[in-house]
Amino acid sequence: MSNPADAHPLTHISHSPPVLSVPFDPRPPEPLPEESTVDLKGYFNTL
Incomplete structure (x- = not known):
């Protein structure tokens, strides 16, 4: 059970980099x- 718990936090970190890539x-x-x-x-001219 300790192994899966470690994978969860890693996934969060992976999501962090993509977020920074968006603004770039x-x-x-x-x-x-x-x-x-x-x-x-x-x-606006058409309006």
Whole structure:
């Protein structure tokens, strides 16, 4: 029973790294959001 208990805490640690990777992804696509701003302007104009 001690073995499975050790695996649980390890799983939690593994989940921690992926969470940090998410915020890093939106950083590189900085130029992408810029184009989105132009699209937003057109969308607002349609309204």
